[in-house]
Amino acid sequence: MARVTRSPLDPAVFLSEARRDGDGGLTLFVGVVRDNADGRKVEAMEYEAYEPMAEKEMERIETDLATRFPAVRLVMRHRIGRLAVGEVAVVVAASAPHREEAFAACRAGIEEIKARVPVWKREWGPDGSVWVDPLQPRPKHESC
Amino acid sequence: MARVTRSPLDPAVFLSEARRDGDGGLTLFVGVVRDNADGRKVEAMEYEAYEPMAEKEMERIETDLATRFPAVRLVMRHRIGRLAVGEVAVVVAASAPHREEAFAACRAGIEEIKARVPVWKREWGPDGSVWVDPLQPRPKHESC
């Protein structure tokens, strides 16, 4: 399956995909659309990607993390398109013999995605839409 | 639903249960039975609890963590009975506006469960069974 997709993401599927019989600790991060940002009401988020590069960047992150966390199996997906509140935008599943490594790799996975994968989001609310700027001061509410 | 249960645990259910519309970051820990321990083959784990106290201790952990992580909604379950390799023994779902809090609360949840909840496990393998002692030197393979 493509790592960047327009299809809905079912987090449980990726947990099962990551698990091997020698694993005891599985960690999952799920980023979902929330109903507010900086006090503004949010009705939907529209995700756009530079698709071929985003695919490759996700693969490169997996390769990098396989070196940093050799005991961990990682499965990562990013959805694009228009998502309603509560819909899943990103999933990082990490499975490992021990929980410490699973937590560390899962956290590293979402941080790398947010730092490196060419995906953008446009916030839709009652007053129209605005592109989210990650460096814009967002005092209390950063994205996911 | 009881926090300590003999019924199979479906992690996805607890993610949905934890999520509120203001949340953007959901983190899940799933502890499963693995096929080995200290180089021994494991065929099943048999979990036993001091049930009424285990229920209360899970509740007390939730109360403690609600104070430490006020923005997080936590759902925790522990299964007991005989579990085959790959079956889910414990689930901690944490949902929060931001991922940092979700990760921290999820990690704290599983650490507290392992430290405080009166549950024990008996490891079944080709040579019979043995109670798992958490302080027994287990050089490379601690439980989940």
Added chain:
Amino acid sequence: MRVEILLFASLRDELGGTCAVEVPESRPGEATVGALREAFLAACPAAARLGKRILVAVNERFAGDADPVRPGDTVAFLPPVAGG
């Protein structure tokens, strides 16, 4: 006073689901958890392997050696926990 103790996991396998122990009172109608632990280890040498690692619960809550045990309390002796 005489205290009935619930046992779990490896302790139950070795000693049965409950055992009754006679413990000296620290004051009338009250003994300490510490005294109960000593009396239990003396009465059940099979438990010595766990010694101070045995956890004590009084009324379904962990208790320290200085905590009191009174008639009617629910007392349990627990091997080190190993959930997850």
Added chain:
Amino acid sequence: MRVEILLFASLRDELGGTCAVEVPESRPGEATVGALREAFLAACPAAARLGKRILVAVNERFAGDADPVRPGDTVAFLPPVAGG
């Protein structure tokens, strides 16, 4: 040399999906990413708000200002990423 640039998200909304920029060569058949960025900002003042925060990808990989751009390369200018 003339370089065609792919644009995404807010840059695409403001400037269209592609734009072509004339950039001085650093040596025959080659320009630097830094020179291309300058030429782009000069040609498209609407992009000035992002300035150095614009990320450049050459052949679907992030590139630094010292990296070369050659004819036939796929070049994209990207606003700061905001996935997740």
